[in-house]
Amino acid sequence: MPSSWSSSLRFELQFTGENINLWGEKLNAALVHxxxxxxxxxxxxxxxxxxxxxxxxxxxxARAAMIRFTGGEGPFTVTIPPVSKAYLIWNACAGPVTLATGAPGTVTLDSGDIAWVATDGGAVKTPGYGGLSIKDYVAAAGFSQVELPAQLANDGKYLKTDGANATWQAPVAADLADYASAIQGLQVALAVAL
Known part of the structure; x- marks a missing residue:
């Protein structure tokens, strides 16, 4: 019976008694992989x-543990083999990269994202909670606690709260009235600390 190949990483599986006097070369190749x-x-x-x-x-x-994608804006789709495997992916492209196996369930990484992804041979997933990726979970959890007003048409403004309501405000001199004393207080605190 001839050698066969492991399903996920494609290592050569030796059949008993096969490759006599070649086992060292075959083993070294498998160890490199x-x-x-x-x-x-x-x-x-x-x-x-x-x-x-x-x-x-x-x-x-596809055997690599970690992959760094580089390139233009995309968006790009990268198809990975439909076998169980985990990767650390770094999207260094200027646009999004979607990882897929051809089955339903993909992961899209925005430019600059670094994430663990895994596939069971079908869907591609990232670690997360409640069915959401960690990135989506944190965004949902963080902003579910605060209702922010719309940002549209509020360029150059800052977010101001009275403790109950948040609004976008244009900077005014009164907002900076205590700036000089606050800076002086920080300077005194720093001098005492040193």
């Missing part, structure tokens, strides 16, 4: 939608 799957970085330049490469016993992009 294991090292890349656990701690390897791939930098992948995107200029359009793409699929990560896979190869039994050979070098492949």
């Amino acid at each position: 294991a090292d890349y799957a656990i701690a390897g970085w791939l930098t992948k330049a995107l200029s359009g939608h793409t699929t990560l490469t896979t190869a039994n016993a050979g070098a492949d992009e």
Whole structure:
């Protein structure tokens, strides 16, 4: 019976008694692939939608533990293999990158995002709570406590609250009336601390 391949990382699985006098070479190749799957970085330049490469016993992009995508504004879709795997993804593109396996359930990372993603061979997910990604959960939890007024047409204004209501206000001199004494108080506090 010939060797076979592991389903997720495509390592060569030796059949008993096969590859006599070659086992060291075969084992070293598998260990190099294991090292890349656990701690390897791939930098992948995107200029359009793409699929990560896979190869039994050979070098492949999808085996990498961590991937940094670079490129233009996109948006880009990157298809990963439909097998169980976790990745650390850094979107260094100027626009969003969506990770998909071809099955329902994708993850979209905004420019600059760094996130863990995982797939069970179908849906792609990020860690989170209540069905939301951590990013969406924090945004929902943080802003569910505060009702902010609309930002549209409020350029150059600041948010002011009276303890119960928040409103956008244009800066006025009265808002800065205690600025000099506040700065002096900070200077005294700093001098005492030193």
